[in-house]
Amino acid sequence: MVGTCEACKEHISVTVKRIKCNLCSCMYHSDCVGFTGDSTQARTQWKCPNCVAAARKGGDNSNTPVRVDKLNKIQRSVCDDSDDALSKRDVTKELTDNSKLLCRFENILDSKLKTIKFEIVEELKTTIFAEIKSEIASLSSEFSQLQASYSQLQIENDHLKNDLRVLQERIDASDDQVSDLRAQFGRQQQQARINNLEIVGLPQTSSESPVDLVLKIARHAGVELKQGDIEFAHRVQPQKTITGRPKPIVVKMKNRLCKDNLLSGLKRKKGVCTKDIGIEGTEKKIFVNEHLTPENKQLLKATKTLAQQKAYKYVWVRNCNIFLRKNEESPALNIRLEKDLSKIK
Structure with missing residues (x-):
């Protein structure tokens, strides 16, 4: 103013x-x-x-x-x-003037905003690209480490597989050795019983004499057997006790010939029962067999079961060895071990 x-x-x-x-x-x-x-x-x-x-x-x-x-x-x-x-x-x-000023302001503001927007976008691009590159580099490093770890694990796994294979081979070899040792031990045990007989189903009394009972069975079989031909005869405790069933009697003959003669005579007589040897009461069948080891008894049982399934006609024991035959024309198969059961087709 x-x-x-x-x-x-x-x-x-x-x-x-x-x-x-x-x-x-x-x-x-x-x-x-x-x-x-x-x-x-x-x-x-x-x-x-x-x-x-x-x-x-x-x-x-x-x-x-x-x-x-x-x-x-x-x-x-x-x-x-x-x-x-x-x-x-x-x-x-x-x-x-105000309109012109506003237009100028708008133009200046648009220009500034475009510049700021461009700078912001460029800054964001630079920042984001840098972060992405950094992250990719980090991931690449981690991936390389993982690859190295995976390769190391593969190498260790191959070593473990090789060690396991060697160990399995050793175990298989040890199993074979154990099986062979068991088989040898079983054969030795069975060989020690080569002159033995096992009598099952013979009634038991308090005043009995097992040797006299064996002599009576021999007389029934038509075999001349002296007391001196029997080294011992006594009852033994079975692995599985069944109520009402008497203990079996194990008899050891002087030699294999005496044992074979007694078995042959009983085969001709088609067995023996309590009445045949003068035992009174209800007549019961008596079984006289070769004295097998517990393992061979189980093997004989499995052989009979499989033979029945495969329609094999004959199963028998001779000199403590297990045999079977499908019919009269087929050859006899000797079953020594459990793996021999695979022979039964």
Whole structure:
């Protein structure tokens, strides 16, 4: 602001045209006093209406009520019209300026935003790509470590497989050795019983003599057998006790010939029963067999079961060896071990 207009009493803006009286130095709006001159001389020699009136009449009558009133009305009318025109121009100019300013702001803002957006995108790309590359490098390193670990595990696994194979071979060899040893031991045990007989189903009494019972069985079989031909005869405890079944009697002959003769005689007689040797009571069948080891007894039982399933007609024991034959024309099979049962087709 540069002052107050003496005509309209309003403040004079720096953007509004104004004029100064060269006599009284009062400031006026150019529109309020109708000043249109633009030259420097006109402006420096301009006198306000009050000073002009005072100079023309030789005195100042500006304070006359009628004159003052008219002057005030004129000044108010001029000021109102000037204010309206000025306000419209100012508003239009201000709106135009604001619109241009807004456009400039928008352009500048768009430019800045594009720049910022580009920088952000580039920064994100750089950052993300760097992180991805770092992650890929890390994963590649881990994958390489896993490959190395896997290769090491494969090598260790191959070694373990080889060790296991060697160990299995040793176990198989040991099993074969154990089987051979058991077979040798079983054959030795069976060889020690080569002259023995086992009598099953013979009733047991408190006053019996096993040797006398064996001699009675020999007489029934038609075999001449002396007491001296029997080394011993006694009852033994079976592996599995069955209630009501008497203990078997084990007899050891002097030689194999005595044993074979007794078995042959009983075969001709088709067996023996309690009545044949003078035992009273209910007649019961007596079984006289070669004295087999417990393992060979189990093997004989399994052989009989399988032979029945495969329709083999004959199963027998000779000299403590197990044989079987499918029919009269087929060859005899010797079953020494459990694996020999695979021969039965």
